Amino acid sequence: MTDPRPLPRRSLRTRLALFYAAGIYVAGIVVLAVVTVPLAGIQSTVPARSQAPGAITGTGEGIGPHQLLVGSAVALALLIPIALAAGWFVAGRFLRPLRAVTATAKAISAGNLHQRLDLGEPADELTELGSVLDDLFARLEASFDAQRHFVANASHELRTPLAGLRTLLEVTLADPDADAGTLRSACQEALALGAHQERLVQALLALATGEGGVARRDTLDLAHVVRGVLASRRGRATERGIDLAERLTPAVTAGDPGLIESLIANLVDNAIRHNHPGGHVEIATQTSGTRATLTVTNSGPAIPDDQIQRLVQPFQRLAPDRNGRRDGYGLGLAIVHAVARAHHAPLTISARPEGGLAVTVRFVRPPLEVPLVTDGFRHGHTAFTRPKNS
Structure with missing residues (x-):
C-alpha cells in the first residue's frame, strides 16, 4: 500500500541553494586538489650553521601525507557552511524578481487588475517575463471592463422592451371597459415588442458566435x-x-x-x-x-x-434621426x-x-x-x- 501522506515540499530557493552549494563545494575540492598535490612533492630547505641568513646548506623532509590529509579535511569542513551560505544568498538574489511576480499576481487575482509588475532593471529573462505578464494583465483588465460594459448595456437593452410589455399588459388589464378591439390592439403591440426582443437576442447570439471563433x-x-x-x-x-x-x-x-x-x-x-x-x-x-x-x-x-x-x-x-429615433x-x-x-x-x-x-x-x-x-x-x-x- 502507498503512503497517503504527501512528501515534504522543498521551496525553489532551498533547491537552488543546495545546487549552488554543491557547485561551490565541488569547485573548492578541485582547487584544493590542484594546490595540495604539487605541495606534496616539494622538499623544504633549512639553513645549517650558517651566518648568512640566505645561505641554504641542507634539506629537510617536506610536507608529509598526514599533514596534507588533516589540512584538507579541515578546509573541506569549513567549506560546507560557506558553500551553503553562499548558495542561499545567490538563490535569494536570483529569485527576488520571481517573488515580486508572485506577490503582484496574487494581488491582481484578488481583483486589483490595474496593478502592474514593473520589474525594471536589469534586463534579463525574469524582467522579460514580467513585461509579458504586464501586457497580459492589461489585456485582461480591458477584457473584463468590456465584459462589464457589455453586460450592463445588454441588460438595459433587454429591460426596456420588457418594461414596455409589462406596462402595456397592466394598463390593458386594468381597463374595465376594454373590448375585443382594445385587447387585439394590445396583443399586436405585445407581439411587436416580442419581435424586438427576439431580434435583439439574435443579434447578441450572432455577436457571441463571432467572438467564439471559427468552428469550420x-x-x-x-x-x-x-x-x-x-x-x-x-x-x-x-x-x-x-x-x-x-x-x-x-x-x-x-x-x-x-x-x-x-x-x-x-x-x-x-x-x-x-x-x-x-x-x-x-x-x-x-x-x-x-x-x-x-x-x-x-x-x-x-x-x-x-x-x-x-x-x-x-x-x-x-x-x-430628426424624429429622435435610434434605428x-x-x-x-x-x-x-x-x-x-x-x-x-x-x-x-x-x-x-x-x-x-x-x-x-x-x-x-x-x-x-x-x-x-x-x-x-x-x-x-x-x-x-x-x-x-x-
Whole structure:
C-alpha cells in the first residue's frame, strides 16, 4: 500500500541553494586538489650553521601525507557552511524578481487588475517575463471592463422592451371597459415588442458566435455570398430610396460560411439603415495578391474620425434621426469586427469626407483550390444553412 501522506515540499530557493552549494563545494575540492598535490612533492630547505641568513646548506623532509590529509579535511569542513551560505544568498538574489511576480499576481487575482509588475532593471529573462505578464494583465483588465460594459448595456437593452410589455399588459388589464378591439390592439403591440426582443437576442447570439471563433472552414466565393445577401435586401433599399450598386469579381477565401454571410449581411444592413433618402450603397469584391477583399461604401451622415473606433464597440449607435429615433441595436459593426477578427481578416473603417463610411475586410485566400460552397450544396458535402440576419 502507498503512503497517503504527501512528501515534504522543498521551496525553489532551498533547491537552488543546495545546487549552488554543491557547485561551490565541488569547485573548492578541485582547487584544493590542484594546490595540495604539487605541495606534496616539494622538499623544504633549512639553513645549517650558517651566518648568512640566505645561505641554504641542507634539506629537510617536506610536507608529509598526514599533514596534507588533516589540512584538507579541515578546509573541506569549513567549506560546507560557506558553500551553503553562499548558495542561499545567490538563490535569494536570483529569485527576488520571481517573488515580486508572485506577490503582484496574487494581488491582481484578488481583483486589483490595474496593478502592474514593473520589474525594471536589469534586463534579463525574469524582467522579460514580467513585461509579458504586464501586457497580459492589461489585456485582461480591458477584457473584463468590456465584459462589464457589455453586460450592463445588454441588460438595459433587454429591460426596456420588457418594461414596455409589462406596462402595456397592466394598463390593458386594468381597463374595465376594454373590448375585443382594445385587447387585439394590445396583443399586436405585445407581439411587436416580442419581435424586438427576439431580434435583439439574435443579434447578441450572432455577436457571441463571432467572438467564439471559427468552428469550420469551407472555401467560398465572396461574390457569390454577396449576391445572395443583396437579393434579400433590394426591397428594403427600394422602400428607402437607396440605390444598391455592385462590382463583384471572384474573390475566393476560406472560413465559416455562416459567419461570413452574417458579416456581409450586417455591413449591407448597416449601410442601408444609416443612410439618407436618395443615397447609395456600393459593394465590391476582388482578389488582390493573397487577399480576397470585400468593400462596402455608403453615403450618409458625416462621422468624425475620432468616433470610428467607438462604432465597433457593442451598443454604440450613430446620432438619432430628426424624429429622435435610434434605428438598430448598435451591434452591426461589433458583429463585423468580431467575425473579421475570428478569421484573422484585417478590418478597415474610414469616414468619407462627403458623409457615410467605407468598410474594407481583407480575407486570406486559401492555399489550395477545393470545391466551393454554393447555394445549398457542395460536391459530396452539405453546405451551410443561412442564418437570420443579426
